Amino acid sequence: MHHLIAPSILAADFGNLQRDVELLNQSKADWIHVDIMDGRFVPNISFGFPVIEAVKKHAKKPLDVHLMIVEPERYIKAFKDAGASNITVHFEVCPNLHRTVQMIKELGCTAGVALNPHTPVNMLADIINDLDLVLIMSVNPGFGGQHFIENTYKKLHDVRSLSSFSNPNLLIEVDGGVGVNNASRLINAGANVLVAGNSVFSSADPAATISQLKSAE
Ligand code: DX5
Numbered sequence: 001m002h003h004l005i006a007p008s009i010l011a012a013d014f015g016n017l018q019r020d021v022e023l024l025n026q027s028k029a030d031w032i033h034v035d036i037m038d039g040r041f042v043p044n045i046s047f048g049f050p051v052i053e054a055v056k057k058h059a060k061k062p063l064d065v066h067l068m069i070v071e072p073e074r075y076i077k078a079f080k081d082a083g084a085s086n087i088t089v090h091f092e093v094c095p096n097l098h099r100t101v102q103m104i105k106e107l108g109c110t111a112g113v114a115l116n117p118h119t120p121v122n123m124l125a126d127i128i129n130d131l132d133l134v135l136i137m138s139v140n141p142g143f144g145g146q147h148f149i150e151n152t153y154k155k156l157h158d159v160r161s162l163s164s165f166s167n168p169n170l171l172i173e174v175d176g177g178v179g180v181n182n183a184s185r186l187i188n189a190g191a192n193v194l195v196a197g198n199s200v201f202s203s204a205d206p207a208a209t210i211s212q213l214k215s216a217e
């Protein structure tokens with residue numbers, strides 16, 4: 001499988017959101033990554049439903065919604081209704097993770113679980129076969145533009161080992177500090193979805209950077 005690119009609109013210009021979504025529509029991006037932060041699970045607040053709906057109105061690509069919020073099960077239906085195709089919840093905030101994953105799937109969405117940098121991959125051993133996607137955080141969630149954590153490579157190998165036999169189609173997404181400098185190494189470590197915020201939107205030519213990320217191997 002060729003890897004997918006999911007630029008994060010957290011790094012877009014919110015005063016020109018339509019322009020930046022159109023840029024992604026015209027680019028080689030596969031998904032549009034949408035970061036939702038609640039100021040409780042993470043020490044930052046991003047944006048909510050009106051902004052997702054505005055992105056959805058213009059987007060020609062699936063919305064990959066990353067919920068950095070406590071009690072995500074309370075809002076899953078609302079995120080689906082706002083336009084989410086993929087919904088990823090954090091392992092650290094889901095005491096009934098199996099139920100939450102089933103809820104996402106029953107709505108017809110791709111179900112993902114994200115792991116913080118300190119959460120071991122083997123915590124997913126008894127749910128890996130139920131998942132469509134695992135998101136490995138390569139920074140502490142809450143902010144764009146942070147420094148990539150090197151232990152991520154080992155965790156990507158761990159996800160690949162855990163899933164390769166029983167769930168070979170699993171999407172393995174890496175999020176935080178991803179750019180053209182580390183894309184190849186991440187893909188070789190097992191990632192097949194690259195999220196990129198600042199490396200795309202702070203570059204002189206975002207569409208060209210997306211193409212570079214897409215052609216990494
Ligand atoms: C961080 C978010 C990321 C963020 C990535 O909490 O989950 O998706 O937008 O931004 P960069 O690529 O700038 O690290």
Ligand code: ZN
Nearest residue numbers: 035066175195
């Ligand atoms: Zn994210």
